[in-house]
Amino acid sequence: MGSAKSNNRLLQGIGASPGITIGQVRITDRSRVVVIEERITAGEVPAEIARFKAALAKAKDELLQVKDDLAARRGPEHLYVLDTHLLILDDSMLTRETVAFIEQELVNAEAALKRTLARFKEFFAGIEDEYLRERSGDVEIVVERVLRHMVGQDQESLTDVTVEGKTIIAAHDLSPADILQIDKESVIGFVTDLGGKTSHSAILARALEIPAVVGLERITGELATGDTIIIDGTTGIVVINPDQETFRDYLKRKQHYEYLERELQKYRDLPAETTDGFRMQLKGNVEFPEEIPSLKGHGGEGVGLYRTEILFFNCPVPPDEETQYNAYATMVRAMAPHPVTIRTLDVGGDKFVADLNLADELNPALGVRAIRLSLRRPDIFTVQLRAILRASALGKVRMFFPMISGVAEIRTVKALLEEAKAELRREGTAFDEAIEIGIMIEIPSAVIIADLLAREVDFFSVGTNDLIQYSLAIDRTNEHLSDLYEPLHPAVLRSLKMVVDAAHAAGIDACICGEMAGEPEFLPILLGLGFDELSMNAISIPRVKKILRRCNKAEAEQLVARALTFSTAQEVLSFLQSEIAAHYADSFD
Template identity: 40%
Template structure:
């Protein structure tokens, strides 16, 4: 072993100590030779048997996931089952078998790659990881077609540090958190499925460490998830010390879970709203279980991306209604379709652009295709009769866009009134602040909306001119950059001047290092991945507004993101708050 430490990206906080287990799978090799016409029927029959086997396996995995991780994680495999059974997938494979005279395996590989590549080419990490889901489904289907053993990690025993190039949903479903003390992947990041599941299972994780060929099974290792580093072959004394630290961290997490029912307010009584970001109706229940008091971002892209046809008004309405009912009157902020850029659709041909992130996307498509936009707005309005639904427009750059979107909204309201369909006449409408032009001129926008929600992922990218998924310049993506903090401050102050609230639904909302600064700047609502809620709530309950204002004011005098980050960490450590 030539390295003593691997450095990557924090995927899940905490410390884990154990022995290395490198997870490798037998490669799938598909014969690309053509088949005879007489073999077509047998290949189609083989595909149908493989689909049946795959569905049976996924149902078993779903039940295990429900037992070990809960309903939200089990729903992933319900979705996988629906995809496997989706006629657009199976019929596409059968068409290739019959028209191109290729084997079922070759046709499956081609069709899966077509589906997955659409997602994997996207820059948005959440959407790109859905491509990994499609790959996982294809992997399982191909292994069943070829008579290979399925993937899985249920056989692991002892206390291991699991090392892999990446992990699929099927892999993580078989993890035992009492066995796997830490997770390390050569690729991926904090939004990868492996990282999300690691946080759910409370397994410390470091992603994107690069080549893992030199790691040897049985070697002692320590995963420092919060710091994003892996210590290899530590001394016996170091290993024992980290093992003790890991035990204490796990006990601390159990204590945090008890906070779900505790109020999210500072020591001096200021209420801080903690909401969840979700992409499916099932995710909402999980977020509430961990203490979310609302949904700050409901992504609607999947409704448009999963089918060959645009979703109907009724299809959308049923999904939005389900989320609203699960929140029992608490806020559900539904973002209108945020497609384009890196999010291509099978159901809508979008133009190829030289610079799609500065092009035809999100609200720009909605205002161009008002027929699609109004259909979605009608569905959201109808769902508002069943709970605290709010509307949020993405990618707003000008006040003209807000006015134009609201004009379409008013048309939808008039139609529903004429049809006698109930909706909330006073539904609140807000915008995402993710383009610097809005943050700089927030005082001009505030009178035209009911709330702001800061999308820090894009705001940081556009402010710093940094593609956060570009590994060459990833270190330049700095949410705590002084210029970003100033834009956030300006946005919050503008909303407060007209008695509106400002929320945040970017990754920064779930970053413990940012919590005191954001409270000090006056942020009203934090919306984040469900697993981050207990940690952020602990910080909220341990601080006062005055302390946070002091931290924010001090941070605003600093000139670099590292200086601010180090300062925020030192403040939390001085207060005895574990990261």
């Protein structure tokens, strides 16, 4: 039945975690602390610094307590994301900048910390990669925790949300700690003013399969505790106090969605195989061990992309070998017996790790980043190589290297890898002597010489996001150019074909770990091109597998041969849509 005080307002946000859910709202205070800047005297500086450091210590103690409580309730595999927030609290740059503002600007501790946060946010705003740009939210959440201790504001815990009915949490923002504390028996979804699809809270919501819509900007101002709302985590739509007709409509959609999900789960343990017997590996892109249960639960056959950037996030110095080894070992053990493919550091260097001290770049997308950064800092790179090698003794591990542009680069990488292996042998440290190595194909030069690069490695993994961006000279984060970001552009399709053909001619696998891999409508194209492995978000795997099991590889190859004859992306898209309607329509419901 619809809400008694129906007004049927619709808001559009960002679908962060799929699913449709209907319930009553509970407003949770996660609003930002209002800070009033006050001038202080030189004599008051020591007291303000002490107050700041005391709040920092309290925030750390609080987070450690949350971690202990969660370890008892959920087990240690769910805690890695909290370690990133503890690292931020330990960050010497956070402390140093805030203390400097207090001493030099003679402002109160709250204002000094806010200024430090503004500096962090300014840096992150300049990062081209959306995934890494979202990490600024972690800093903001940690700073807010410290500020609350400064001003004496208690923060309610979501562990207290235990009600007879089903509750949807509404908040300005939610931290990863908040998400992990949610009792799924009581909380059936959440909506927030802030957030993006690649924030850690969104990642955890998907991993825990809690429907969520974020980035609604003003949702907390539109709601009152007790309101009935509908959230559609797939489309990002939120309906406030729905009328009876809308309620019934979404109830049917919810039942249909849940039916489809149950049907898709039937594919979880079935082989990812076409009707004519072609076997494709379907794996997951992950960052935290918390994502592994969801990946296994959706039928993932391993990790096709393990992003290691979070280990280097906002650190005063790069993480040491033991820290990295423990992280990789946790992931390998959690994914066993399936393989884990670890990508080495794939970031620009400026300020991401304070110790790097690289100059500002006018065009960081074309600057010192990814493998270029690693080769300029072999001291940092070798530590990562050693840690990955050590983890390979625990299970099936592959490693691959981002932004390779030529043969000379990969040979230099291989030389450093051999040095790391030799060191471990001398120390008597175990590792997989036959560990496979690969490269990301994401820039045009790598496509053009793919045949030469294929002789040097054991597999290719195509990063379609960057390959499309670099091939078409399109900044995919620029909303004014979004219509020109075309995965089906003939130049992109020809590039993908060149990569697969070169890989197979050399007897190695060709994989994709970009967004194209998880888009079901692209599957006939990727299958026809001959890719051996697709790596994607865990929740996309069952749907892709369902479609794959109804496809015929020979027919897909014919489809690609036709698609390659067209001159524009729109022509390819129209043709693909007509083929899907004619042959695969029932698979795309």
